[in-house]
Amino acid sequence: MAAPARRAVLFDLGGVLLTPGLQHFLSSCESEWALPRNFLRDALFSGGSQSPYSRASRGHITLSQLLSELDSGCRRRALSLGIAIPEGFSASRPFQELRERARIQGRMLRAAGILRRNGFRTCILTNSFLDDSGSGNFPPAALRRRLRSQFQPLLESCRIGMSKPDPGIYRHALEQLQAQPQEVIFLDELEENLEPARELGMATILVRDTESALRDLQELSGIQLLGPEEPLPTPCAPGDVAHGYVSIRPGVRLHFAELGQGPVICLCHGFPESWLSWRFQIPALADAGFRVIALEMKGYGESTAPPDIPEYSQEQICKDFVTFLDKLGIPRVILVGHDWGGAVAWNMALFYPERLRAVASLNTPYRPADPSVDIMEKLESHPAFDYQFYFQEPGVAEAELEKDVGRTLKILIRSSSREDRLPGGLDMSRVREKGGLLVGFPENPPGSRLLPPPELEYYIQQFRKSGFRGALNWYRNIRANWEWALRARHRKPSLPALLVTAGKDPVLAPALSHGMERWVPRLQWRHIQDCGHWTQLERPAEVNRILLEWLEQLPPDPPFPGNSKL
Structure with a gap:
């Protein structure tokens, strides 16, 4: 039968x-508070059918009773393990973040x-x-x-x-x-x-x-559920936009692409990318009534790449950005960044808030600098940041990444989808042990979904112009950036702010963002679960929706004179 x-x-x-579910927020709070793994989960589920979780989920006790019992259980568990409950601990926090996020x-x-x-x-x-x-x-x-x-x-x-x-x-x-x-x-x-x-x-x-x-x-x-993927937004090509160059000072010039008219929104890319990484966002934002400026960051492509490491400190990068705005006659911008561009966005919000109307970051969270732990020790405690130590010695990573620029880009810039992954995946936690970032990958990897041939060729041309030294120098200012950020550790960016996290980012994991609303009071948080690090390329339609919905909510910017054009 x-x-x-x-x-x-x-x-x-x-x-x-x-998404994410409660398990995600339990884990992220454990990580933030430096609690043992499964500390909160074990306290919540301890007692089997008589655990706080089981009794509350059967309706025998209310949520507030569950939270009270969880708090007591955590304190008993900490005592038995011989550890201290961290300052700021709250048993309600994972549930609050579930509700909000x-x-x-x-x-x-x-x-x-x-x-x-x-x-x-x-x-x-x-x-x-x-x-x-x-x-x-x-x-x-x-x-x-x-x-x-x-x-x-x-x-x-x-x-x-x-x-x-x-x-x-x-x-x-x-x-x-x-x-x-x-x-x-x-x-x-x-x-x-x-x-x-x-x-x-x-x-x-x-x-x-x-x-x-x-x-x-x-x-x-037996039902077709996956079907055609959501259509990609219309991208722009290098020839579809105006290009401009701003001389910041002798030896430093920044290149940018521009489209549209209206309030200014500036897009800042990360490593190892190009202004063209925003190709799906530029037309959508311009069509929505913005003047879109996609900046090619210092060290990349047609922007100059001075060899000196201090040129790439966050302090210097932000000073250069202010000069860039001054020379274009732009009093204030909406600043959107990804990866290192996100770090620039948060630092501009901290040190030059008068030049921003609002700030948004894809993947990159904000956390105030911590004076109690040396920054290099802190990075060492996060295995996913091992590659940044590999980048420290000038010349080493440059030689590997510049040997075959096309191979480098096809290995690094890939989507998180199963069909686009390379065998073994990119492990950022064992780079020094392996002796390189690209070790173990094929000499001629298949093409990436995120870099079709025309875009890949453009990236290759840009990196052949600039090399990788400037891009890598951003990582060689970790201590200088920390020392600068310490000056602002008590400040709270008060601008309208947006953070978009990606569930499959192997380095800038969503857990790193938890607690941000304590430091960024006007923060809105959006999450894309099925997305890796290259968010605006991998999920462009969703990123555009998120950005446009957020932009619609911003208070109007008073008119100002001198909104210069190319």
């Missing part, structure tokens, strides 16, 4: 439809819609709490209404009196769906929640990232 056809899909909420996973929501149109029932099965915290229900009422309109039923553990992984809640879900286990697919971010469902006979998917989960869901459901 043939097994029943699958006709229903159960979705977890946090970590599946809303989790975002609907649009691709998963779209897949659920496709399934419904093909006759599937879609249902949410989530562990939830009776929220009496006074901070607003989670999920918020508007999102709850949206979910109820698309998922029937919406099964919340605290209202059922059972929680995952209790087998009873899965039987309850089957009754609500009027389905046999073999007819149901269940997606969750925790393996322990999937095991009882499998034992009942459901097909299960462990959600580690949306793309892989959708691929598995497509295979199990």
Whole structure:
């Protein structure tokens, strides 16, 4: 007898439809507070069915009671481990960040819609709490209404009196769906929640990232869910924009590309890139009514690349940027940066806030300089920054990266998608041990999705002009940058601010941004889960949406004279 056809899909909420989930914020808070791994999770789940988490998710206690018990449990656990609870610790913090930072996973929501149109029932099965915290229900009422309109039923553990992984809640879900286990697919971010469902006979998917989960869901459901990817925005080519050059002082000249008219927005790229890395954003921002200036940073392409290391300190870079604005007659700009460009954006907001209308950063977080720990020791404690130590000796990294510029760029600038990854991946944590950044990769790697042949050739030409020394010199000012930043460690950038994090960035991980709202009071935070380091190239449509929505919310800039043109 043939097994029943699958006709229903159960979705977890946090970590599946809303990302990141609670587990992410528990881990990131542990990292920020330098707590042992799983410290918060163990305190939350300690006691099995009588743990604070289990009792709250069954509705036996409220969220505020859970937080009180979690706080007490953390203090007992710290005492037993012989460690101190860090200053600023709050048991409510991971839950608060979940409420503020989790975002609907649009691709998963779209897949659920496709399934419904093909006759599937879609249902949410989530562990939830009776929220009496006074901070607003989670999920918020508007999102709850949206979910109820698309998922029937919406099964919340605290209202059922059972929680995952209790087998009873899965039987309850089957009754609500009027389905046999073999007819149901269940997606969750925790393996322990999937095991009882499998034992009942459901097909299960462990959600580690949306793309892989959708691929598995497509295979199990037999419904085409991935289809054509979202169309790329219209890019610009070097010949589509005006080009300008500003002499900063003898021996230093900055090149920029420009498009559009209106309030000025300046785009600053990172390493190892080009102004052309903003090719998908420049037309979209110009069409939205902005004068877009994409700066080619010092040391790159047609901007000059002086050999002296101090030329690339953040202090000097920001002084040069102020001169750049002065010579173009621009009083204030909206400044958007990525990677090192993001560092420039935050430092301009700290030291020259009068020259900015607002500030945005892709991937690069802001943290005030810490005088208690030497900056090089701090970097050594983060394995992902090992490559920056490899970059310190002048001439070493230059020789490797300049040997075959095309190979260098095809290895470094790749998307996080499975199809675009090179075997072994780029491990930034063992560069000195391996003896180089590109060691172990093929001599002629396949092309990158992010650098089609015309763009790759343009990048190659630009790096042949400038070499890599200037670009690498940015990394040779770590101590100088830290000492400069210490002067501003008590300041808080008060401008409207935006941070966009990427879930698969191997270096600038989202966890590094946690707690930023304490230092940047007007911060808005957006997260793109299925994205690596090259955010504006890998997810250009989503980046454009995020930027344009944020820009629409900015207060109007008073008119000013002298908005010069090329």
